Amino acid sequence: MRDLGDTVTDHYAILSHRWVADEVGYTEMMKLPKMEVRGSAGYQKIVNSCHQAKIDGLKWLWVDTCCIDQRNSSELQAALTSMFGWYANSKTCYAYLHDVDVFPTSPDTERLPRSRGWPEWFSRCWTLGEMIAPRNLRFFNRDWKPIGDKRTHASILEKITRVPSEILQDGLARYPPSIAQVMSWAADREATRIEDCAYSLMGLLGVNMPMFYGEGKEAFQRLQLAVMQKSNDQTIFAW
Numbered sequence: 010m011r012d013l014g015d016t017v018t019d020h021y022a023i024l025s026h027r028w029v030a031d032e033v034g035y036t037e038m039m040k041l042p043k044m045e046v047r048g049s050a051g052y053q054k055i056v057n058s059c060h061q062a063k064i065d066g067l068k069w070l071w072v073d074t075c076c077i078d079q080r081n082s083s084e085l086q087a088a089l090t091s092m093f094g095w096y097a098n099s100k101t102c103y104a105y106l107h108d109v110d111v112f113p114t115s116p117d118t119e120r121l122p123r124s125r126g127w128p129e130w131f132s133r134c135w136t137l138g139e140m141i142a143p144r145n146l147r148f149f150n151r152d153w154k155p156i157g158d159k160r161t162h163a164s165i166l167e168k169i170t171r172v173p174s175e176i177l178q179d180g181l182a183r184y185p186p187s188i189a190q191v192m193s194w195a196a197d198r199e200a201t202r203i204e205d206c207a208y209s210l211m212g213l214l215g216v217n218m219p220m221f222y223g224e225g226k227e228a229f230q231r232l233q234l235a236v237m238q239k240s241n242d243q244t245i246f247a248w
Contacts, residue, residue, distance in 0.1 A: 021069035025139035093212020102143035189244035
């Protein structure tokens, strides 16, 4: 691992994924990982991401689980504030769907009941921005086989996420959504910490605010206030 600061522009890959129980963190990666760590699904996910980046001719890969020292509150805040930009500036984003073999075209509520029949990746708060921000996002199945990208799957992605296919294909700048639209995309997504339901929307809404884990639902109220201070979009009052 290496801290590159601002020396890398877009010559890196970035991983988007659903966190699982045995993720490998910053501290473990800074040491020589033990054999039990190397056998974990979290470690193998990092290895497979690195392998794909190498195939793509990219020297660097960023993974949220091991590239943020979460013991350092200021580093964590800076990273979460910058997250949307990091995904947007990446050369390519790998969206790892750990619970499917093929890209889904219809919900399977019997096999995936916790996420309304779709891969769990689509149910998480942070992955909304991680899906929209990158110019190039490619999907991989549980075995790290490619299963398409967000442009080719734009119509089915719109069905799953309610994000218009035009935005997925051409970006937010060309088709800027209203605040109510962004809120509606995030309405039924979940996060382990309730505050992340608000913090994960900062990049999409173009605002920054301090993060206080433990504040609960007040995070969303502060997000609304930050948006109202910056925007005249009256649709925010629908939320």
